[in-house]
Amino acid sequence: METTVDEVAQDVYRLSTFVAPANIMFNQYLVAGGEPLLFHCGGRQLFPLVREAVGRVLPVETLRWISFGHVESDECGSMNDWLAAAPRAEVVHGILGVMVSLNDLADRPPRALGDGEVLDLGGPRVRWIDTSHVPHGWESGLLFEERSGTLLCGDLFSAFGMAPVTTESDVVGPALATEAQAHGTALTPGTGPAVRRLAELRPSALGLMHGPVFRGDTVGALTDLGDAYDRLLDDALAARG
Numbered sequence: 001m002e003t004t005v006d007e008v009a010q011d012v013y014r015l016s017t018f019v020a021p022a023n024i025m026f027n028q029y030l031v032a033g034g035e036p037l038l039f040h041c042g043g044r045q046l047f048p049l050v051r052e053a054v055g056r057v058l059p060v061e062t063l064r065w066i067s068f069g070h071v072e073s074d075e076c077g078s079m080n081d082w083l084a085a086a087p088r089a090e091v092v093h094g095i096l097g098v099m100v101s102l103n104d105l106a107d108r109p110p111r112a113l114g115d116g117e118v119l120d121l122g123g124p125r126v127r128w129i130d131t132s133h134v135p136h137g138w139e140s141g142l143l144f145e146e147r148s149g150t151l152l153c154g155d156l157f158s159a160f161g162m163a164p165v166t167t168e169s170d171v172v173g174p175a176l177a178t179e180a181q182a183h184g185t186a187l188t189p190g191t192g193p194a195v196r197r198l199a200e201l202r203p204s205a206l207g208l209m210h211g212p213v214f215r216g217d218t219v220g221a222l223t224d225l226g227d228a229y230d231r232l233l234d235d236a237l238a239a240r241g
Helices: 044-055 079-085 095-105 172-182 191-199 218-239
Strands: 003-009 012-019 024-031 037-039 065-067 090-094 111-113 118-120 125-130 141-145 150-152 205-207
Touching: 003 044, 003 205, 012 044, 024 044, 044 079, 065 079, 090 095, 090 125, 095 111, 172 218, 191 218, 205 218
Parallel strands: 037 065, 065 090, 090 111, 150 205
Antiparallel strands: 003 012, 012 024, 024 037, 118 125, 125 141, 141 150
16 A cells, blocks of 8 residues: 555645555545644554655644544544654544543543634634534534635545545545445434535535545535435435335
8 A cells, every 4th residue: 555645735735545455545634834734644554654645745743733523543543643753733623522532532632623613724724613423423523724725524425446636526426325335424304404514615625535635516516415415314214104
């Protein structure tokens, strides 16, 4: 395996590793600036590869913030490895994630952000958005990089297989095909509305964790995905009678 590095927006880098046995890509996003931030840590087994990839962009020890969408091994398995490698780094997450899990799991005290709170990285600015249970995890949330308009959307639009660095092709169809196989989304009455709320940001790009960076109609894609989740929930309820 190897981890590739591509600058996908100003000071925003996608670090991507294709894991062939699982037939899926694992992406992290490095936001450079005065206080660099890594979104998604990756699992512990990938840490040496991802650390080397970060080092191609900036000294690993200068990382200031470590973040991720929810508490799951591919999102934060190597969290404490990064804290050890970057002595000034802090984990930053939503209030709920910090309270429920990260105060205990992180080797250094984490910082909590409220819904809509902005963290200035010294150039880039990231806004925390609560998305509880979307796509899964009580504490789930996402980051929106305001300067470039890039929504770091975690497990949303996840799809199996390799993908290009960027695309304008359909990302909803592959995500729904993967959902039909993996059933990774928590379907609740709040799922569709939470995804459509993200469309209000009008992002210029969607940074997928398991897929490409999407530069097509982002508002349409988020709206269509939210609508599809509503239909899946309706179908599941109807099947129960």
